Amino acid sequence: xxxxxxxxxxxxxxxxxxxxxxxxxxxxxxxxxxxxxxxxxxxxxxxxxxxxxxxxxxxxxxxxxxxxxxxxxxxxxxxxxxxxxxxxxxxxxxxxxxxxxxxxxxxxxxxxxxxxxxxxxxxxxxxxxxxxxxxxxxxxxxxxxxxxxxxxxxxxxxxxxxxxxxxxxxxxxxxxxxxxxxxxxxxxxxxxxxxxxxxxxxxxx
Numbered sequence: 001x002x003x004x005x006x007x008x009x010x011x012x013x014x015x016x017x018x019x020x021x022x023x024x025x026x027x028x029x030x031x032x033x034x035x036x037x038x039x040x041x042x043x044x045x046x047x048x049x050x051x052x053x054x055x056x057x058x059x060x061x062x063x064x065x066x067x068x069x070x071x072x073x074x075x076x077x078x079x080x081x082x083x084x085x086x087x088x089x090x091x092x093x094x095x096x097x098x099x100x101x102x103x104x105x106x107x108x109x110x111x112x113x114x115x116x117x118x119x120x121x122x123x124x125x126x127x128x129x130x131x132x133x134x135x136x137x138x139x140x141x142x143x144x145x146x147x148x149x150x151x152x153x154x155x156x157x158x159x160x161x162x163x164x165x166x167x168x169x170x171x172x173x174x175x176x177x178x179x180x181x182x183x184x185x186x187x188x189x190x191x192x193x194x195x196x197x198x199x200x201x202x203x204x205x
Contacts, residue, residue: 001161001205002108002161002162002163002181002205003108003109003157003158003161003162004108004109004110004111004151004155004157004161004162004163005108005109005110005111005162005163005164005165006111006112006113006148006151006162006163006164006165006180007097007101007110007111007112007113007164007165007166008047008048008112008113008114008115008164008165008166008167008168008171009112009114009116009121009139010047010048010114010115010116010167011047011166011167011168011185011186011187012094012097012165012166012167012185012186013093013094013097013098013101013112013130014087014092014093014094014124014128015092015093015094016083016087016092017044017047019083019086019087019092020043020083020087021040021043021044023079023082023083024036024039024040024043024054024079025040026082027075027078027079027082028058031063035058035062035063038062039054039057039058039062042054042057042058042062045168045169046168046169046170047115047166047167047168047170047171047187048114048115048144048166048167048168048169048170048171048174049115049144049168049170050115050116050117050139050140050141050143051076051079051115051116051117051140052072052073052076052140052141053140055067055072055075055076055079056072076117080117080119080120083120084120084123084124087120087124088123088124088127088128090128093128094186096199096200096201097185097200099200099201100200100201100203101130101133102133105132105133105134109135109155109157110133110134110135111134111135111136111137111138111151112125112134112136112137112138112139113138113139113144113147113148113151113164113174114137114138114139114140114144115139115140115144115170116139116140117139117140117141118137118138118139118140118141118142119139120139121137121138121139122137122139125137135155136151136154136155138150138151143174144170144171144174145173145174145177145178147174148164148174148175148177148178148180149177149178152178152180159178159179159180160180160181162180162181163175163180163181163182163183163205164178164180164181164182164183165182165183165184165185165197166182166183166184166185167184167185167186167187167190168187168190169189169190171184172184172190172194181195182194182195183195183196183197183203184196184197185197
């Protein structure tokens with residue numbers, strides 16, 4: 001019996017992927033389109049990964065350049081300025097998920113574990129009036145598998161009573177690392193391989 005649900009945020013609660021994709025193009029406008037296109041492919045494939053890791057990947061793997069942590073942080077802060085205000089709009093909320101959350105937050109222990117920057121994430125959740133539904137709201141730079149582990153430990157949850165819902169392979173990897181159940185959502189690629197939620201009104205954990 002499932003008692004605890006950990007939600008990814010981008011693509012599961014908020015339809016933010018197109019906004020964040022365009023933000024990377026704006027962030028790296030001075031680089032070639034081909035290089036940025038390669039990053040975009042990586043970004044979409046790794047939806048649950050933090051911006052810090054994606055920025056580092058762009059420099060080290062695509063540009064073959066070293067980048068210091070302080071410079072990663074500078075780029076991450078610029079990315080935040082591009083996205084934070086725009087995403088704090090209710091028009092981007094995914095109604096299917098939101099309705100489930102509102103109807104079930106007394107039934108289940110709900111948490112958010114996101115690859116989004118935690119400060120931005122909490123700001124957006126506050127602006128969207130989501131805070132009351134979740135026992136914790138957690139983001140990067142902590143990696144998702146550690147976030148999930150911290151939730152399990154801090155709240156003394158049984159693993160067999162806990163599920164993670166996400167839209168990327170990174171979400172599955174975080175659940176697998178912590179030996180909890182995983183359900184894919186809003187991702188046709190995941191539907192072919194894992195337990196999957198087409199719509200929340202039909203879910204039966």
